[in-house]
Amino acid sequence: MTVEMTNGEGVRMRNRSFLFLMSMGVFLFAGCSGATSEPNAQGEQPKPPPAKANPVTLQVASQGSSTVLDEEFKQVVQSFMAKKYPHITLNFNPESTATSLDALLAAGTIPDLIVTFNGNLASYKEKELVSDMTPLFQTAGIDLSRFEPGYIVDVKNASDKGEMYGLPINVNYHAMYYNKDIFDKFGATYPTDGMNWEQLTDLAKKVTRMESGTQFRGLDPGSTVIWMSQPLSIAAIDPKTDKASLRTDKWSRVFKLAKSIYDIPGNGMITATPKDQFMKSKTLAVLLDLNILTQLAAAGKEGLNWDVAQYPSYTEKPNTYGNASVYVMLATKTGKHREDAVKAIELITSEEVQLALSKKGRLSPLKSAQVKQALGADNPDLKNKHLPSIFKSLPVEYPIASPYRGKAEGILVNKFKEYVNGTVDENTALAQAEEEINKMVATEKTK
Template identity: 25%
Template sequence: MEKRKVHDGSSGTGYRKKGAASLAAIFLCLAVTACNGAAGDASEPAPAADKPAVQDSKEPVELVVYNASNSTATAEAFMDSDIGKEIKEKFPQVTIKFIATGKGTTANELLVSGQDVDLILCSVFSFPVLADTGLLYDIGDLIKQNRYDTSRLVPNAIEFQKQFGGGVYGFPVASAPTALFYNKDIFDKFGVPYPKDGMTWDETYELAKQLTQTDAGTSYYGFATRYPFMYNTNQLSLSYYNPDSQSVQVSDDRFRLFMENFTRFAQIPGNEKATTDMFAKEKNVAMMAYQIGRWDFDSWDMVSMPTFKEAPGIGPQDYGTYMNISSTSKHKQQAFEVLEALTSDEYQMKISKAGTLPIVRTPEVVQAFGQLSDAASGRNFKGKNVGAFFPKERARPSYVTKYDDAIAKRMNTAFSQIVSGGTNPVSALREAQEGAEKDVSAMKK
């Protein structure tokens, strides 16, 4: 089973719904949520004439970018990415020094060595380590000085960070599109109607049973996902660890409900071997709950992620990539200007058109999603139900702690044991709870 940190990563409106129709509902939702704002987090944007005299620095400067989540990342790949290209274009006076986490370059090792860092590129799961080492820096004053309006950002982008000391440490710069993807050819082959937006997991399970078949010696699988990914984006806002009681919490009824929901798919006779990789490679998986990939076939589409009847209409949590400012930076204003550029409507429009989920709520940016994608890129969204990526309401973010990896290992084992029939969910989760409690206790000593 994969580790906790690894990124591998609405209501129904009928079959084969077109993207344009679904986007109309998105804009209405965006307008409503924008009015609600992010109370207590957003600085009121001042008129242009009143903006304080905080100017872009034009002096040559080296900014150190630290990738805290990916040990295989390279400087070349970073500079060739959307983020790297944008920094190079908008800040010609900036030279980037890139460091990836790894042996000798963990967050703590960088701090001990005296290596300054300006910008930290990371997933949400890197925040606990960064907080422990003291590399997180509260940018609240920079937000005020630059009159940055945080209500432009997706809901929870700011609130999520406050569990790590109550501050705001950076902004999301992109998010992974997640949905229920399906292969039209398999549905057509067995005469099963396509999935719909707004389905429940129970309805999806019934479809999966229908589509798990063998035909002419070829096995077809009804459904595939990865349990760790579904937990990372879970719609019930579950957390492995309760920061209030300082205790592991994986054996209650809500976790049992969550675990039973996904183990039952793997227990469908004939569906045991289904993997997310098969969706693209063998093309014999009918439905896949996961994040978008680059695929060499076009007979796929997507609908909104199915929901729990216990949490109707609640979509998955944001699966974002963050850019934070480091506490050791000697160029915090220049670093903040980079954050402004990467969260500007102009840059977000670029990545949205290319098929990366934007992190701003600007309706025009959302509407532009996927417009420039094509078959050559492996992400051809033309004619696809792109509205599936934009749920009306996302689940509140889970608490993320430094203990999550250890707890996740116990939960991954429990998942496998339940699927194999070696034990029942209640017993498996009780064992996971007891084992995780011992692991966490050892980590606290």
């Protein structure tokens, strides 16, 4: 570059301009050269941007959870996943023969995540599917105090050491659903919150009628004696001893109470599903069941005029119903993508996702008042229903898990049916059930 030099002040001005432009050029060159190691105000080198996570597909298996993992659930979860963890894709394997949990395990495929109810967790220990996830939750910053304490205890009771095999993502509750048209038809008052079993049984008698050739049943307690027994903290088998002890005053009380319901003329046991009788044929006045709000919303479109009230209680156990059946998501012990699996659990149990699911009509395990109050808010078919009644009762603590519980309860229910049908008396039914359960356990232990 040639600089024109003239006399006097003009020369000095041109020289200054030239030097200024040269210095600016050096500055700009340094800025454009990619020099990013300039220390910050504290003299520290800036951290490089985090590496982009590799895409991963997590295989999700379930057992007894198909009603939870429906299309609505998947859509909500996947929309949030795409925003927070776009590298994670969840592949939900349906509970069909080919992709059931047992089928996957038989094929040597270990899923990354499993969703099941807490009653199944104990059996997974023998299959080497579970481990204590508490350290993983702590590392991920998951605060267990956000959950209802009882649901955390229910999960811990699946382990003999109080370990956390997974986290609750959804909760089954017990509620009383009633057909308003049947009560109107027979001039009876609707069920109310705070009723005890005896009051509800008396009310059921008023709406158990034969009308124009159609038998209307007043009440079905659901699951025969099992749900009715749980608030009294009695079980078909003692998980600590693996023994049945059924000849007790509490079991006698439950058997008598349940029989008094089925003994109402016209209200006997039926071969049809009580839920179908309530929602389809519309000939059942009161159904005691779990959270079936989504199904009821659909039935409402087909003409079912329904509402909900608080689950009935025992007088000495007010505002208490049976086991909550907490649905748990866990990262398998030998899964290949444990870190990403924990991220999925963290996301699904977050306030934002649980709020979105609550608005759809799903009961959340979180304590959050905002989440509870939002129950059913996005479903127009749930408007004007007494949904707050659901929260007036809480579940009894889930018993310590026993791998023999399911078979033991099956034996007990069969003996109760014999008692109701008059084949055996109460004492004989309980004695035979106790004997058969203990024999079953002894046989199972030899396998």
